[in-house]
Amino acid sequence: MPKLMRIAAISLSALAAATALGFVAFALVVMRAPEETTAKADGIVVLTGGETRISEAARLLREGRGDRLLISGVNRHTGRQDLIRLSGLEQAQFNCCVDIGYTALNTIGNANETRSWAEAMRYDTLIIVTSSYHMPRSIAELARELPNTTLIAHPVQPRGFNDGAWWLRPRTARVLASEYLKFLPAAARYAASRVIGPWGESSMAEVPAEAVPPANI
Numbered sequence: 001m002p003k004l005m006r007i008a009a010i011s012l013s014a015l016a017a018a019t020a021l022g023f024v025a026f027a028l029v030v031m032r033a034p035e036e037t038t039a040k041a042d043g044i045v046v047l048t049g050g051e052t053r054i055s056e057a058a059r060l061l062r063e064g065r066g067d068r069l070l071i072s073g074v075n076r077h078t079g080r081q082d083l084i085r086l087s088g089l090e091q092a093q094f095n096c097c098v099d100i101g102y103t104a105l106n107t108i109g110n111a112n113e114t115r116s117w118a119e120a121m122r123y124d125t126l127i128i129v130t131s132s133y134h135m136p137r138s139i140a141e142l143a144r145e146l147p148n149t150t151l152i153a154h155p156v157q158p159r160g161f162n163d164g165a166w167w168l169r170p171r172t173a174r175v176l177a178s179e180y181l182k183f184l185p186a187a188a189r190y191a192a193s194r195v196i197g198p199w200g201e202s203s204m205a206e207v208p209a210e211a212v213p214p215a216n217i
Helices: 002-030 053-062 080-087 091-097 107-121 132-145 170-196
Strands: 043-047 068-072 098-101 125-131 150-156
Touching: 002 132, 002 170, 043 053, 043 107, 053 068, 053 080, 053 091, 053 125, 053 150, 068 107, 080 091, 080 098, 091 098, 098 107, 107 132, 125 132, 132 150, 132 170
Parallel strands: 043 068, 043 125, 068 098, 125 150
Antiparallel strands: none
């Protein structure tokens, strides 16, 4: 019995050490300043939740980096005019080229909503816009739902998030730790889907009505 306890203690210590090292590596990656790219794709998807995500995705649309933009996970109390204001787009371009997804309630929902939209649009390449700390989990969930789609990460660094050493700022450290713990099961689900395929039928998000381009634009 003592031998089994020693083995269990060693195993737990090794797991804790691996988790801690993984967290440090995760933090180093997501805290790195995003590099500006000129990559283009069929469409652009922004996952709501950060103050600058929508305006950054709108900038990419304005620059012609994608044909259409999906704003995924919009609160049902957020109106179209609110989104136009947040995006900074001209109303004509917003009406022409922006689709609004109201069905997603979390990152898994974002992935389902994005899959439905991408399939409806017949898009093979997508630029994904979300906060830097949220990007690894987002890509894991999206890649699981869209295994044959090229996903181009475009992380956005939240204001004040990269001011100084993150380990000396409790709020930033808490955000990173929370996101890392959410990323681990997402990564496990993605790895499992690559090995044994999707776990059953995932819930298909309804394609937003806005995802169908207007006929007379």
